[in-house]
Amino acid sequence: MTTTAERRGGRASERALADLREAILEGELPAGAHLGEVEIAERLGLSRTPVREALTRLASEGLVELEAHRGARVTRFSREDLDGIFDVRLALEPQATARAADHATPADLDELEALAGAMLAVGAPGPEQDLDALVDLNRDFHARLLALAHAPALAAALANVVHTPVVTRTFRTYDPDSLARSLAHHAEIVAALRAGDGDWAGAVMRCHLGNARAVMVGER
Amino acid sequence: MTTTAERRGGRASERALADLREAILEGELPAGAHLGEVEIAERLGLSRTPVREALTRLASEGLVELEAHRGARVTRFSREDLDGIFDVRLALEPQATARAADHATPADLDELEALAGAMLAVGAPGPEQDLDALVDLNRDFHARLLALAHAPALAAALANVVHTPVVTRTFRTYDPDSLARSLAHHAEIVAALRAGDGDWAGAVMRCHLGNARAVMVGER
DNA sequence: CTCCTCGATGTTGTACGCAACGTAGGGTGC
DNA sequence: GCACCCTACGTTGCGTACAACATCGAGGAG
Known part of the structure; x- marks a missing residue:
């Protein structure tokens, strides 16, 4: 429900965002799991670029946490x-x-x-x-x-x-x-x-x- | 204050984000202004990639609005x-x-x-x-x-x-x-x-x- | 035996190039 | 004269290659 930003990227970027979000919320990607850009890219059959964009957005939503040069992790909620x-x-x-x-x-x-x-x-x-x-x-x-x-x-x-x-x-x-x-x-x-x-x-x-x-x- | 996402991108991406945000808030980039990726990239002496990332984040903050294949505009607040x-x-x-x-x-x-x-x-x-x-x-x-x-x-x-x-x-x-x-x-x-x-x-x-x-x- | 240093490795960060899409302008047909 | 279509342009979207950084392991010095 990031109303405006949601409908960017006709296909790939949006797909990556949706898939990742679902995987996280579904519990498929457990809290604390490390999310490598290449790993996700291959898994979705995409390049790193849209995956990276999706991760950025998920981070701003708070679903994942980004550490510089160390990748992304699924946020752990206490x-x-x-x-x-x-x-x-x-x-x-x-x-x-x-x-x-x-x-x-x-x-x-x-x-x-x-x-x-x-x-x-x-x-x-x-x-x-x-x-x-x-x-x-x-x-x-x-x-x-x-x-x-x-x-x-x-x-x-x-x-x-x-x-x-x-x-x-x-x-x-x-x-x-x-x-x-x-x-x-x-x-x-x-x-x-x-x-x-x-x-x-x-x-x-x-x-x-x-x-x-x-x-x-x-x-x- | 996007606590975690903020400290990504050692240099360029963060700089682009900060500069753009300041320019928008300072009124330098008026509401409704069209933000071309190449234009901003040249203005900051960067590539399109970090600029693009910055725009994505600003969009999720609501400061700019993204229209597919039509670029970004500074959000107009009614x-x-x-x-x-x-x-x-x-x-x-x-x-x-x-x-x-x-x-x-x-x-x-x-x-x-x-x-x-x-x-x-x-x-x-x-x-x-x-x-x-x-x-x-x-x-x-x-x-x-x-x-x-x-x-x-x-x-x-x-x-x-x-x-x-x-x-x-x-x-x-x-x-x-x-x-x-x-x-x-x-x-x-x-x-x-x-x-x-x-x-x-x-x-x-x-x-x-x-x-x-x-x-x-x-x-x- | 312990600690420090240095290299190997995997990751992210950035730049660039190509393709797809949307838009605007001119031209043509009615 | 008006409406429609088609083409050319500019833009974004994505893929790929290279560079920078962080981490971890091995080796050597103390």
Whole structure:
């Protein structure tokens, strides 16, 4: 969501960026892994140039760390880092959610509700449960919500720090109760937006983040 | 303050980044100006490669916009953009200021006080007034304050969006009363921190930003 | 045996060259 | 006279080659 820089490089550069990001977020490239430019270039069938550009961007997003003449490493997120990220989210996302109430059209709300519904269906305990699908749906939901706020600076601040995917990489760490709460929050946010009550929506988002923080960061 | 990515490229790349950033913030490269890679490369006596890397980073910071096969342009900030930036600052900087109260040592406070004092001296009306020096002092003050919060994620979120220098490019737009208030706020923040009162310090920062917003954005 | 120095090796940093893409201008057809 | 197409130009995107730097290992001196 580096809005403008994202659509550079018709093909290769963008592909390298997307592939690397996915590999990191998917856990395929574990935290602390060394990323050699040639290694990645060969792996993707590209030259070093676009790979280098992709690494530069990932570094500015904070997903990798660059050390001069020593290559790049996948960033290691400590418990404190994660906690700090939740501080930022709590400072910004409720506000964004509240603003979404002023801009959301009925069509927008229908889409959000569909996502929330899908998450409830996919996340319900039982043999049909698919926690991986949940990750994508969740990402979509939050992204759309953020877009509805019509606050580009706010969205940029979040995008460049939160690494939502890192934080929301998996729902497997959620215990059943927390997961149920999380899914219910999405639906409640839509309800609040439908009611045009930004304060309510923002409050739900705060609950949502508090719940997530407890799961991911643990005891404070 | 892209902490890790900043110290890449022993010489040329970093130089290009710094020079370009300064040129943009100084107004030497006006908003909307077209930035050709070869043009900049020749101007700095470098190859296109480091220039290209610098442009990529500036784009991810939001200072320039990249259009595929069409080059880079200096970002144009609208009034709404500026307003949105202040929303982010108001959401994050008071919190950071409050946290600084927990970490600041007497030595830190002395340095902050020195900066605040220098600003009062340099900013006082009269023949000695130097509004340009004020910009650097102000940048220093806010940067140190942010560092004292010990909240890297928060600092990163701000750095990647606020472009403090863009916002604080000049104090010439301040009327005498607003300027006096602004300078007094710095001193009051130090006082609040010395008292160990994070809430107070955060409140002053909110005032500080509200005052600045009124000057820079105008009527809401 | 330990420490220091020096070389070998692999990496990143930079420069340059070619190809692809977008744009603007002139020319032609209607 | 106007609209459309086609060509020529300038730009960026990518690949490759070379140079600079950092690290690690071996060898020798103390």
